[in-house]
Structures are given as structure tokens and as C-alpha cells.
Amino acid sequence: TLPIEKGRPGPALLAHVIVSKYCDHLPLHRQSGIYAREGVTIDRSVMAGWVGHMAALLEPLAQRIARHVRAGSAVHADDTTVPVLDPGRGRTKTGRLWTAVRDERPYGSTAPPAAFYLYSADRTSEHAHALLKGCRGHLHADGYTGFGGLYEADPKTSAPAPLKEVACWAHARRKIYDVHVETKSPAAAEALDIIARLFAIEAGVKGRPPAARVAARQERSAPVLAELRAFLDATLAKISGKSDFAKAIRYATSRWTALTRYVDDGRLEMTNNAAERAVRPLTLGRKNYLFAGSDEGGRRAAIMYTL
Structure with a gap:
């Protein structure tokens, strides 16, 4: 047939x-x-x-x-x-x-x-x-x-939200990278260096069980994320709020909870790659x-x- x-x-x-x-x-x-x-x-x-x-x-x-x-x-x-x-x-x-x-x-x-x-x-x-x-x-x-x-959550039925957002660090990094390419900003370069440390940690836990990934992230990634957030907040206070760099920073800081959710769950990824x-x-x-x-x-x- x-x-x-x-x-x-x-x-x-x-x-x-x-x-x-x-x-x-x-x-x-x-x-x-x-x-x-x-x-x-x-x-x-x-x-x-x-x-x-x-x-x-x-x-x-x-x-x-x-x-x-x-x-x-x-x-x-x-x-x-x-x-x-x-x-x-x-x-x-x-x-x-x-x-x-x-x-x-x-x-x-x-x-x-x-x-x-x-x-x-x-x-x-x-x-x-x-x-x-x-x-x-x-x-x-x-x-x-x-x-x-x-x-x-559904306001009519009080049913919980079906999904939790996990934002993408590749997107957040790309916006800062574009600013660095355009302006050669030392602050943008420093932010990229900190983000690179986060990606290096992820490369080391790829393929490992969820519990091991969480342990490594909480020990190593969490302090780097705190350092990055402090740096972004301090930088934002020094630059024009209308600049592309400020927009790139706000893209990350406005999604911070979703960007850092991966630290506490070994089944999650740092990016949407x-x-x-x-x-x-x-x-x-x-x-x-x-x-x-x-x-x-x-x-x-x-x-x-x-x-």
C-alpha cells in the first residue's frame, strides 16, 4: 500500500x-x-x-x-x-x-x-x-x-498561575553587549565580565544532577549575582536614564526575580538558548x-x- x-x-x-x-x-x-x-x-x-x-x-x-x-x-x-x-x-x-x-x-x-x-x-x-x-x-x-x-493566577477561579517565568540571561547580556560594541563603555565591559563568570559556573555544572547544580549555584552563583546587581544599580545612578545603557540595565533589573530563579532549581537553565x-x-x-x-x-x- x-x-x-x-x-x-x-x-x-x-x-x-x-x-x-x-x-x-x-x-x-x-x-x-x-x-x-x-x-x-x-x-x-x-x-x-x-x-x-x-x-x-x-x-x-x-x-x-x-x-x-x-x-x-x-x-x-x-x-x-x-x-x-x-x-x-x-x-x-x-x-x-x-x-x-x-x-x-x-x-x-x-x-x-x-x-x-x-x-x-x-x-x-x-x-x-x-x-x-x-x-x-x-x-x-x-x-x-x-x-x-x-x-x-486566574482571578475568576483563584487557580494558581500555570507557569513561573524563567528569564534569559543571553537576552539580558546581549543588550549590554550591544551597548559595549557601540560605545566601548568600560562599565558595560565590567558588567559583561561579571556575567561571563556566571556562564562559566553553568558550564561546570552541565549534565550534573539537580541537587548538585543547586548546591554549586547557591555557593558560587548567588554571590556573583549579588555583586552584579549592586554594580548595575550603582551604574544606573551615574548615567543618563534615557541612554541605551540605562535601558539595557533596566531590562535586567526589572526581571531580576525571573533571571535569578534558576539558582534555586537544578532543573532550570540560565538561558533560553x-x-x-x-x-x-x-x-x-x-x-x-x-x-x-x-x-x-x-x-x-x-x-x-x-x-
């Missing part, structure tokens, strides 16, 4: 088309040209139909991966833009691909790491909530306000295929990227 009813392609050819498109970032029109060089004529529109059929067949497996990711005690989340054809307007619109990641290897868990993706036509908070539906525990994320409601790594292949593919053909194409892409 062939995968597509009344279709001619076997599973190996279908898998090759899908892997080439979503893993090797070869758009279907390029694949059509490659086959043509070998004397095989497969029109791009025909392969597009195959991809649609396979997305429908594989969607239950993608949903099972999503359930596994959402069951983790700590989840990483992020999103990125994807241009989508908008024929009625004669140009592209901006859709979003969201990802949620479960990766417990940094604290020695044997749970399989996985990521799943969702597509949406915009970036409203309802899509962030749909991505993380059913999640309980901690959420590693950037400062996107759409996640905010997930950190709050797991999610950033999960969206990196999408940005490469976006450069090659330029745009998705439709919202349905974006939804299919989310299923395939999940696999």
Missing part, C-alpha cells in the same frame, strides 16, 4: 522530498530542477500536493510530540517571523512560527529531548497560550508580553525559500519541523 491513495510515489521518495525541503532547505522548485537533470520530470505543484498529503498523515505524530514536550516540568519557548504570500494584496504578510522545547539533558535526565512548532498568521497572545496549553511548571522565554498571562537553537534552522530555511505559499503552507511547515 502506498502512502498516498491512488498516488504513485513510495515512502522513500516522499521522505526524500520532505527532508530535502525542511532539513536541507531546498525549495520544491529547486528539487524539481535537480530531478530534471537526472531525466525525471516532477512538477513543483505535484510535490506540493505530496507534502500536503504527508502533513495530514503525520499530524497525529506531531501532536504526540507536542504532548511529550508540554509534559515537561520546564519548557523553553520562542517564535520567529516567516513571510507568507498574501495574494489579495499582491505582497507577503508576516506570519509566525512558534516553538516549545523540552530538553532535560543539562541536568542528567533521560527524557528524550523534543521540540514542536505551531504556525500562526499573527503574534497575538492567544497563539502563545495555545503553544503552551496544558503546560505546568516553569517557562524559559524572552520578555514577550504575550506570555505574561501564563504567569498570573534551547529554544533559540530550535528556531535557527527555520531562519536558514527562510533565506532559501523566501516565503510560505499560504497560511496552510505555514501550518504544514510546523508539522514537518516538529518531526
